[in-house]
Amino acid sequence: MSEPTEAEIREEVRAWIADNWDPDRGLVEWRNMLVDSGWGVPSWPKQWYGRELNEVLSAAVEREFKRAGAIGVARTGVRMLVAATLLEHGTDLHKEKFLRRILTGEDVWCQLFSEPGSGSDMAAATTRADLKDGKWIVNGQKLWTTSAQHAQYGILLARTNWDVPKHQGLSFFVIDIEQPGVTVQPLKQMNGHASFNQVFFTDAVIEPEFIVEKPGEGWRVATTTLMHERRGATGLGSWGQGSTGEGRAYDEERAEVATVMEPYKWYPQRAGRANWVIERAKETGKNNDPAVRQEIAKVMTLYNSAQWLSNRARAAARMGRKQGPEGSLGKLIGSHVARAAA
Structure with a gap:
């Protein structure tokens, strides 16, 4: 059986979202529907809530969820690191017990x-x-x-x-x-x-x-x-948030994200958000100080470099290549950004 085209996938996803997405539905109820559909993690094995789509088609699914403003599966914190590890090394019992509740956000x-x-x-x-x-x-x-x-x-x-x-x-x-x-x-x-x-x-x-x-x-x-x-190979990116909308599902997702992000309020660089340093500079009135602006520019340059290295590592993984130095270099740069941002 031939693989579906991107146009066919996009049409199928649009139809499914149109038939099922309701922002007034409870968040866990919605995510259970999403998990059952296979659209929540389309690159995962079919046995474990996916559709075994390649990276190009999975990205097409991502774009359709973004376009519709529909919320995706839970992925805050270390959830997707755990999921990726259990997919590779876990037993069927581990996957049956934990994967669904990771995706629905019921377990932290x-x-x-x-x-x-x-x-x-x-x-x-x-x-x-x-x-x-x-x-x-x-x-x-x-x-x-x-x-x-x-x-x-x-x-x-x-x-x-x-x-x-x-x-x-x-x-x-x-x-x-x-x-x-x-x-x-x-x-x-x-x-x-x-x-x-x-x-x-x-x-x-x-x-x-x-x-x-x-x-x-x-x-x-x-x-x-x-x-x-x-x-950063969660396979999901930051898609399907829908956090700017109105309705029960949006409210519950915002509460979920706020709980996870609370520890980063005064340590924002650990969340990979070096641009938050700009907000801190504005709050303290230092944003017009030339020396501070220069340091912020250095931080942002390093941050973007880390992002590009992470993208290279993900691209290598998609092509089946063993991880080279990109991931480790990105991690080291990220640590340097954290110190500089502090």
Whole structure:
């Protein structure tokens, strides 16, 4: 069977949106319809809520949703990094339990990788997961965790073997953040705001089926997550927002986005929004200072460079090429932008 043309896809999407999009419908109800249709993540496998469309046709779907102002699936926070990781490494049970609720926005996720004593050396993690009576028991601490206070689940990198080289002793888990053994504490910054959290595990329990891949393969799984983070390869871009409209679905989506974006209010560069620095300069009356304007120009130049590198990484992935240095360079530039913007 031949692949549909772009014109055919656009016509089909327009008809579906015309028949189904209602801004007064509840957001979760709408997203469930969208997930069932396959138009929410058209490049995903058909078995998992997609249509297996190529990148060109998926982009055509994106344009039609933008044109109609229809809201897309949930993608704020680390949701789509989790989804991409589970699509590649998860079991059918993981996909059945988590993917739909990621796309509908019913579950919030956080990423539990960084630790107080390891800095950027993620493989030096000392949070431990020990197998006792058939269940994994977790003890330790994670740091710099955004949105943990809102999360139902987290992706966790923990040490399960202390007798092998550090990269080989890590395992990757999905953990229930709302259980009694997990404590989330806001991490206050010097400006009085808390953009991050520290998370403590005290005999937290993970059922055996919620390890991703085999014990000792956590580093391989985590690098998949980081690869998608570095190149911004969510497969969705920023389409289907519809946030400027009126109606119940728009209101609920705005509330969802506001909750996720709240930590970035006083740390906007972490959200990849270097242009927010311009607003801060205006608020403080520094926007006409030549020295400040020059620094802002440098930040914006670096920010655009990072975006272009990220685009190159995504293009390489679409063509089936292994990731080169583009994603890592984009990440490094992004960190430099964050420091400069501060």
